[in-house]
Amino acid sequence: MQRRTLFGLAAATALPAPAFAQGSAARTLRVVPQANLTSLDPVWTTAVVTRNHAFLIYDQLCAQDAKGEIRPQMVEGWTTEADGLTWNFTLRQGLRFHDGEKVLAKDCVASIKRWARRDPFMQVLQPSVAEVEALDDRRFRFRLHKPVPLLTMALGQTQFPCFIMPERIASTDAFQQVREAVGSGPFRFLADEWNPGQRALWAKFDGYVPRQEPVDGLAGGRAPRLDRVEWTIIPDSATAANAMVTGEQDYWEYPLHDLLPLLRRNRELVVQQRLLDGTYGICRFNHLHPPFNNPGIRRAVAMAVDQRDYMRAVAGNERDGWEACEGVFTCGTALATEAGSDILKVRNIDRARAVLKDVGYAGEKVVLVAPGDYPQINALSMVTADLLTRLGMNLELVAADWGTLVQRRVSKEPVERGGWSIIHTTSSGQSLALPVFHLFLRANGSNAWFGWPEDAEIERLRQAWIEAPDAAGQKQVGDALNRRAMEVLPYIPLGFYWQPSAWRRNVTGVFRAPATVFWNLAKG
């Protein structure tokens, strides 16, 4: 007996009218997002789920296409003058916010200024920026102290996108959360129906004027073809898989790798890679305290690392689910290189153990903090824990939740006073593609990312890359950076895995992009 039959008779008398009409329900995409949407401000928090929400409701001045090129989005285009010291941008006609107000140049200026206070990429460029100012309703300009060829790359990046908000909202301090979610993107956020932890809803914005070009990555026409997008938070992966199988949900952003075979067996489901970039594993040392303040010990551990072990632990044995990438830059991008990466090709515990002895490891305690509630990072941590044990290191494995880890990693104290020795994290390929926003390659001591490596040569090369005159020069510096990173080892790259998504076969218009977005998708 089917569910509808079982409840049919009762429903005939007892049920009120369904929430949506049949046609409307058919144009609602029911999505299981990768995490709970808890904050609506993409400047205030860097959470990916908030960024995905922001792509629904906000628009960008320019955006990344599938090849990684930056193309105009809200702007018709831009021009440069005075030897590259002035950049002029002109907004497209007819752009409106969800509250009905026109999108004006002053909104763009306010949004850029707020975003620039938090975006690490823009902070690098900021010393070269003299002023950002509105010229009239549709035009604004950047005045620069010196040429900044990467300006549109910063504005159009996907990692920490510059979303445009009304000036009254964008004037909020960058460290305070905005209180309204009003954008000019293809969907409007239904704040009254938002129940954090249960669901979040967006409705098609009828006033949106998409570009006429076909969709291409995040560039091109962002045409909303669905009436509503409804996110349902399902914290348990097995339950989410069941909901996909039974048709209660249409789209699952990040299915757990263990469950992919189950989903693939279902003929009603499509399981495919949608994101353009893989997710990279990172093993980070604390450079302030023994034993990993000794570069020889860091190198000994790197000699024992086999990226394939890490990736199998995260993404299983399916060979197309992961790849090794033995360099610091994203594989498949312009700077990708294995120059000087020989140390990652040793993959030998015995040799590593011998080197460890030679470089003076004296049994100092190693505290590895592993987040049990974060399956991928926990898997990376467990592989390192096993490796350190086999190397004969004095390991203390601390199981924690992510909230505890992110606090503990801030501590610069030695392990005896609540510090740490090794942590792991993951990063999107986009974040590792260029030195300018490669967080784990910074080696500026106390200002570097947690672990605080210090190496003047890495910092010098990074600056040299920013100032390199052309692609060939950038590539040369990139190779030198990789070589230096493999000597200093601010971190150990652990390979990357692909994160597929799953959707029901009646969902159409799905395309590959650097982020999960819902324009152009329809439901047949």
Add this chain to the structure above:
Amino acid sequence: MFAYIVRRVLATIPVMAIVALFVFSLLYIAPGDPAAVIAGDQATPQDVERIRESLGLDRPFLVRFGEWLFRILQGDMGVSIFTNLPVTTMIQQRIEPTLSLMVLTLCLAVSIAVPMGVVAAWKQGTWIDRAVMGFAVLGFSVPVFVVGYVLAYVFALELDWLPVQGYTAFSNGFFPWLENLILPAIALGGVYIALIARITRATMLEVLQQDYIRTARAKGAGQRSILFLHALKNAAVPIVTVIGIGVALLIGGAVVTESVFAIPGLGRLTVDAILRRDYPVIQGVILLFSFVYVLVNLAIDLLYTLFDPRIRY
């Protein structure tokens, strides 16, 4: 009696104050920093510090506790650090699913477990007794999430009778509400049924040995009348006590059940808030749970007087 109720209600005030202090202190000393969670991987330590300042997390313990207590006394539980929504709004959004789950589980459990316990006591030593006790052992032993997965597999995936997950508000109709809650209630009720059935059986066995039961039998009272009118009423005090204690069990179990069946209740709100260190939400929900527990105990104390007129306050 009225004076007693007033006294008990007033007694909840110091209890709640101690709970408040305990909860606040516990969160203060627990590891974790919402600012670090908010800031994400891209943030510098200076950014994290700026966020901490903007959230007021850098102020001394006593100042924060004093402000929080002052607001609580005015009925203001504060605002979630992450969602920017008032904690009272978030609790209102979540209270119905949890309340529905607990009430349905309670009704289901009591209506199944008490007759089971009575019958087991009546048929002591027979296969019925052994079956009931076997079920009780099973109910205690199998974790809630395992029962949940098995039920979802059988009734949702294989038979397609019921949905896998979600919650439909009662205002949308009784049957859609029941459709979503019946599997979670059965999953959550397993332990509860086992507990009540065992206590009912044990208490009934004791009562059935009493002189007045023998007298009732001698006077020709029917078996049903003996069991349900004479014995069960006199066995009710410990059973009601266990039902009350079980409410705490339900609150704990609801966290797991809500996760397995994706029910947007207070249990999940609590877990999510703890994982993110959303202090105002954690404090609000725990205070609410404590208050409910105090009220349940008060209700049980009052019920004693109904079942046993010798008890007077």
